Amino acid sequence: MYSVPKLSEWSAAALDAAVAELRTALSAEAGRVSGDKGLREFHDRWLGRRNGILTQINEEWLKAAPAEAKREVGQRVNELRTLVRETYARKTAEVELTQDADSILKTGKGTSVETDQQWVADLAKRQELVLRAQGVDVSLPGIRRPLGAEHPVIRTMNEICGVFRAMGYSVAEGPEIESDYYNFEALNFPPEHPARDTQDTIFLAGQEAKPARERLLLRTHTSPVQIRSMERQKPPVRVVIPGKIHRHDAPDASHSPMFHQVEGLAVDTNITFSDLKGTLDHAMKALFGSSVKTRFQPSFFPFTEPSAEVAFSCIFCGGKGCRTCKQSGWIELLGCGMVDPNVFEFVRENGYDPAKVSGFAFGMGVDRVAMLKYGIDDIQLLFQGDVRFLEQFG
Ligand code: PHE
Secondary structure, rough: OOOOOOOOOOOOHHHHEEEEEEHHHHHHHHHOOHHHHHHHHHHHHHHHHOOHHHHHHHHHHHOOOOOOHHHHHHHHHHHHHHHHHHHHHHHHHHHHHHHHHHHHHHHHHOOOOOOOHHHHHHHHHHHHHHHHHHHOOOOOOOOOOOOOOHHHHHHHHHHHHHHHHHOOOOOOOOOEEHHHHHHHHHHOEEEEOOOHHHHOOOEOOOOOOOHHHHOEEEEOOOOOOHHHHHHHHHEEEEEEEEEEEEEOOEEOOEEEEEEEEEEEEEEEEEOHHHHHHHHHHHHHHHHHOOOOEEEEEEEEEEEEEEEEEEEEEEOOOOOOOOOOOOOOOEEEEEEEEEEEEHHOOOHHHHHOOOOOEEHHHHHHHHHHHHHHHOOOOHHHHOOOOOHHHHHHOO
């Protein structure tokens, strides 16, 4: 325990050292105080009128000081007195609050701790008190708000776009509610053309008063953003377009009326079918592994000519045939082709003279890719929002 040293030297440095020592002793002793008895002892040691430390300091420091040091010593003694009193007041409050809390816990009633002292307003302590009275243990670990996970479809979309960004493509988007013009007409689907039937379009109701091309629908593919991109930008263009699309399809394990595509479009002078093949071959290898092979089969889309359906060799059986590839050794993934000159006619004014530019386009299903990559056997799982499914991607 601390006892007040006699000062033999009255320099500011010597005074400060003595004060620092006393402060350390004060806070150490205050930290050990508990209960009424400890509080009383603390009071007597530091504030006792006859022999308390403050009284001793007054005698041994202030009164003993030579006249020229009195001011310096007096200032320090005053500060110490305030500090000791505040410390005692704080300890008193703590002891009372602890007793109050214990009493609330035991009897449901508190002992009043109201006094006129400032420290009673110690809000944190009071809140803790109330919580303890309600049976809340504030020392228990808190409830964590779990972090969300990137949805497998979004993750796959980002991955696909990343492959094309690395080849210099930029990313564009377009509206999900689209006009007949962008979804069909400018993509070379003439009105009444049977190719429209393949798209299972969901139309918005109440559009009859509008001219056909302005009628709104839920886009059935991301291809309308090809036109929108060419309206926005003169050639050359290299864009990928991720997005959500809708088709009037009955839901089952492999169909959903809402799903996702990533569209691609490259237009420049001298773009050929070899560029298309090389680009997609690279993309398939980047997405599914360098050993996959790609296969192009003739197909038809009104907005590409020639058109192709692209498949890659089954990543599960290496092409031998298994359940996933329905014994064919191939997994079909996307449609593509060289941009039809009739499509360029719709944006000719913006620099797309079909005699001068050429290009290719492709569109691939994202949900299929996500299912293959993550071994998901039911497309519905992607859209049911079941946390037990989604948290596996965290
Ligand atoms: N839009 C076509 C579809 O949804 C895919 C496609 C895109 C085909 C671009 C060719 C070029 O089936």
